[in-house]
Amino acid sequence: MSSDALRSADTEAARRVTEARWPDGIRCPHCNSRRATERHRPERRWPQWRCLDCRREFTAVTGTTKHGTRLSPSQVEQRQREERAAGSRDDDPARRFSRGAKEVLNALRQRPNGATVRKVAEITGISERHTRRVLNRLAEAGLARERDGLVRDGHRLAPKRLWELTYSPSCVRLLGHLPRQRAPMSAPPDSDTVPPQFWSLFWSGAEGAEVSLARDELHIAGTLIGNRDLSAEAWALQAVSSETLEVLANSRGYDAGDTGSLIRSELRSRRSVTA
Numbered sequence: 001m002s003s004d005a006l007r008s009a010d011t012e013a014a015r016r017v018t019e020a021r022w023p024d025g026i027r028c029p030h031c032n033s034r035r036a037t038e039r040h041r042p043e044r045r046w047p048q049w050r051c052l053d054c055r056r057e058f059t060a061v062t063g064t065t066k067h068g069t070r071l072s073p074s075q076v077e078q079r080q081r082e083e084r085a086a087g088s089r090d091d092d093p094a095r096r097f098s099r100g101a102k103e104v105l106n107a108l109r110q111r112p113n114g115a116t117v118r119k120v121a122e123i124t125g126i127s128e129r130h131t132r133r134v135l136n137r138l139a140e141a142g143l144a145r146e147r148d149g150l151v152r153d154g155h156r157l158a159p160k161r162l163w164e165l166t167y168s169p170s171c172v173r174l175l176g177h178l179p180r181q182r183a184p185m186s187a188p189p190d191s192d193t194v195p196p197q198f199w200s201l202f203w204s205g206a207e208g209a210e211v212s213l214a215r216d217e218l219h220i221a222g223t224l225i226g227n228r229d230l231s232a233e234a235w236a237l238q239a240v241s242s243e244t245l246e247v248l249a250n251s252r253g254y255d256a257g258d259t260g261s262l263i264r265s266e267l268r269s270r271r272s273v274t275a
């Protein structure tokens with residue numbers, strides 16, 4: 001191919017990559033704004049935009065795994081096609097998420113009563129600004145949401161904006177594919193009670209509302225661990241003590257299979273944290 005033909009093939013490929021990324025219009029990958037203008041830079045291989053809100057520039061590969069690539073747009077398009085084919089083969093929804101997004105999802109999973117942006121940033125070790133960006137992206141994907149809540153602040157309860165997982169079917173499915181990673185500085189659960197979204201998993205909803213970790217730890221662990229609800233299981237795994245997990249690991253029905261290995265791996269990771 002002549003260099004002119006190559007260039008026009010790249011222009012076409014860049015256009016298709018852009019359309020595939022933003023099928024309903026360009027969005028700034030830095031701040032999610034829809035207001036952007038294209039910059040006239042014919043010497044560049046990728047069309048450049050400038051965001052009218054945050055003033056930063058971006059291309060169709062900014063913030064993706066192809067960010068800063070030396071590959072031409074045609075090569076990037078080819079790689080993306082291969083990756084999509086591989087992704088649909090093993091059908092793992094977690095593949096579509098960045099490492100930061102996975103860490104934020106894991107942090108929210110550890111805070112079933114909700115967490116402020118600052119708390120999520122503290123758990124993940126990611127900056128508050130970036131955490132907020134990731135949370136907004138997760139909200140757009142229907143995986144997380146923000147609500148008004150109350151947070152204990154000394155002796156009083158202060159109103160705060162809290163983030164939590166939606167526990168939609170796609171959210172629960174995704175959590176099942178996320179490695180159960182204990183984030184550094186993981187905090188103990190906020191309260192002694194079982195979060196309301198898991199009450200229905202007990203023999204009756206009323207029972208779920210009444211049990212407390214101080215009194216009924218083994219019962220709570222036995223009900224929620226090995227349960228089909230992966231988020232409830234994840235919550236219980238980090239909420240209960242190692243002693244209770246040891247007892248459970250030696251109980252019939254919990255000592256074998258996926259559940260057994262899950263409990264043992266949680267115990268191992270706790271030992272390696274304290275070692």
Ligand SMILES: [Zn+2]
Nearest residue numbers: 028031051054
């Ligand atoms: Zn922007």
